[in-house]
Amino acid sequence: ISLVTDAQSYWLEVGTSQGANDTYSSLQNTNGQSNQTASVNFTNGVTYYARYAYATSLNATQPEFSPFSSTLQFICNQ
Numbered sequence: 001i002s003l004v005t006d007a008q009s010y011w012l013e014v015g016t017s018q019g020a021n022d023t024y025s026s027l028q029n030t031n032g033q034s035n036q037t038a039s040v041n042f043t044n045g046v047t048y049y050a051r052y053a054y055a056t057s058l059n060a061t062q063p064e065f066s067p068f069s070s071t072l073q074f075i076c077n078q
Contacts, residue, residue, distance in 0.1 A: 007054040011065050012038055014050045018071050023048060029058050042076035049073050 010028050013021035024040045042048065050072045053065040 004054045009055040009060040011053040
């Protein structure tokens with residue numbers, strides 16, 4: 001996720017098709033930290049799609065988040 005100025009909360013979704021969150025979905029406050037991490041288990045050879053939204057308040061609820069970002073497609077190969 002790229003740093004968004006004034007973001008206080010992030011919403012990250014990862015799925016096996018565009019717009020899906022069947023692999024990971026989480027809302028996370030920044031707590032004043034510019035680096036955010038997410039621990040996600042991936043399966044080798046599976047195509048995943050990730051996207052995020054952000055809010056400028058802590059403990060934001062769904063209507064307060066930005067529209068989702070463009071979707072990033074990737075395949076995990078270890």
